[in-house]
Amino acid sequence: MTQTIKLVFSNFKYVILTSVIFTSMFIGLLILSEYIFLEPYIVSHIPSGTELGFALIVTLSVLSALIIPMNIFRINILKSSKQKMGGSILGSIIGATAGACSCGPIGFAVISTFGSVGATATSFLTNYEIPIRIIAIAILAITYFTTVKSLKIECKLSP
Amino acid sequence: MNKKGVIIGVIFVAIIIGIVASFSTSPSETVNLDMGRTHGTISTAMGSPILGDPNAPITIVEFGDYQCEMCYRWFHTSKPQIVENYIETGKANLVFVDLAFLGRDSPKAAQATYCAEDQEQYWEFHDMLYNSQEHVDSGWANSQRLKAFAFNLGLDMELFESCLDSGKYSKRVQYNIDQARNQGVRSTPTFIVVGPDQQKQIGGAQPYEAFKKVFDSMI
Numbered sequence: 001m002t003q004t005i006k007l008v009f010s011n012f013k014y015v016i017l018t019s020v021i022f023t024s025m026f027i028g029l030l031i032l033s034e035y036i037f038l039e040p041y042i043v044s045h046i047p048s049g050t051e052l053g054f055a056l057i058v059t060l061s062v063l064s065a066l067i068i069p070m071n072i073f074r075i076n077i078l079k080s081s082k083q084k085m086g087g088s089i090l091g092s093i094i095g096a097t098a099g100a101c102s103c104g105p106i107g108f109a110v111i112s113t114f115g116s117v118g119a120t121a122t123s124f125l126t127n128y129e130i131p132i133r134i135i136a137i138a139i140l141a142i143t144y145f146t147t148v149k150s151l152k153i154e155c156k157l158s159p
Numbered sequence: 160m161n162k163k164g165v166i167i168g169v170i171f172v173a174i175i176i177g178i179v180a181s182f183s184t185s186p187s188e189t190v191n192l193d194m195g196r197t198h199g200t201i202s203t204a205m206g207s208p209i210l211g212d213p214n215a216p217i218t219i220v221e222f223g224d225y226q227c228e229m230c231y232r233w234f235h236t237s238k239p240q241i242v243e244n245y246i247e248t249g250k251a252n253l254v255f256v257d258l259a260f261l262g263r264d265s266p267k268a269a270q271a272t273y274c275a276e277d278q279e280q281y282w283e284f285h286d287m288l289y290n291s292q293e294h295v296d297s298g299w300a301n302s303q304r305l306k307a308f309a310f311n312l313g314l315d316m317e318l319f320e321s322c323l324d325s326g327k328y329s330k331r332v333q334y335n336i337d338q339a340r341n342q343g344v345r346s347t348p349t350f351i352v353v354g355p356d357q358q359k360q361i362g363g364a365q366p367y368e369a370f371k372k373v374f375d376s377m378i
Binding site: 039040043102104107126 | 236262345
């Protein structure tokens with residue numbers, strides 16, 4: 001597993017890609033979930049009772065930042081299939097949409113545009129935010145292990 | 160003479176009908192309302208009663224929804240400190256304006272608070288809703304539950320039920336929603352802090368420290 005990670009991230013381009021994905025996803029989700037505010041002052045806080053939500057955002061961001069570059073590496077360098085890439089993108093998107101709180105600007109726009117259908121969709125994402133994030137993490141974890149396995153086989157790394 | 164008598168009789172009956180009709184229509188929404196009430200650029204005439212000293216130098220206008228999770232979070236984390244340090248000390252007051260958009264039970268919950276206001280229990284009902292919040296449209300804020308909350312507060316149930324069932328305050332809530340949209344509010348909770356010579360917007364369930372900074376910059 002370490003060998004696979006070393007192989008991918010020995011190329012500096014992938015380190016930069018990982019940093020960009022992690023930073024944008026982490027900061028974006030923290031803003032969406034109201035852990036960080038930019039106006040009128042930059043403020044951050046973790047209210048009591050929301051620690052699990054924060055931990056899930058960290059996990060989701062780390063896994064996405066790890067798996068997406070690994071799959072891009074597989075596609076670019078090894079010209080492999082794009083199947084596993086779908087898993088990593090799907091996991092990241094599911095995890096991110098769960099954080100789009102229905103009372104935030106995104107939820108407001110969706111409800112204003114789609115009416116009761118939008119309200120039902122956003123309230124579902126809000127009500128089941130934690131389980132949805134856990135499912136997204138599970139998808140990413142499965143994608144991670146299958147990606148590592150396939151890289152080991154394709155690159156003929158010693159187990 | 161006979162003709163004259165009929166005309167006078169008709170006029171008399173019409174006056175009596177008019178008087179009776181004016182007393183029998185449902186009470187106007189303007190009862191207890193100061194139609195000219197504004198804070199900064201916001202018309203708060205149809206909003207909540209003022210919490211705190213009406214002459215306080217700062218007014219916090221909160222745009223919220225009773226089903227909003229972040230409003231719940233703010234109510235339990237930042238609001239107690241704001242009430243203790245600014246509202247109870249006469250430095251600030253608070254007005255709640257409904258932006259009831261999250262689900263089908265949101266407008267009804269907002270209307271119920273004004274039915275409670277008719278019995279001078281607006282803030283008690285408001286607090287009860289935020290202490291009882293569950294998932295959006297899970298039934299916690301349906302008509303039956305709202306009546307149960309009113310019962311628990313010891314409100315006159317006949318008055319409360321007729322108010323809620325008739326939709327007496329539906330236009331008032333809609334006015335508040337329109338007012339929020341006109342102010343460019345696009346999420347809940349959003350706060351517009353109106354000071355002696357400026358107003359600032361605070362979006363989201365920000366911590367007490369963020370509000371303190373804004374208040375202190377205005378006083």
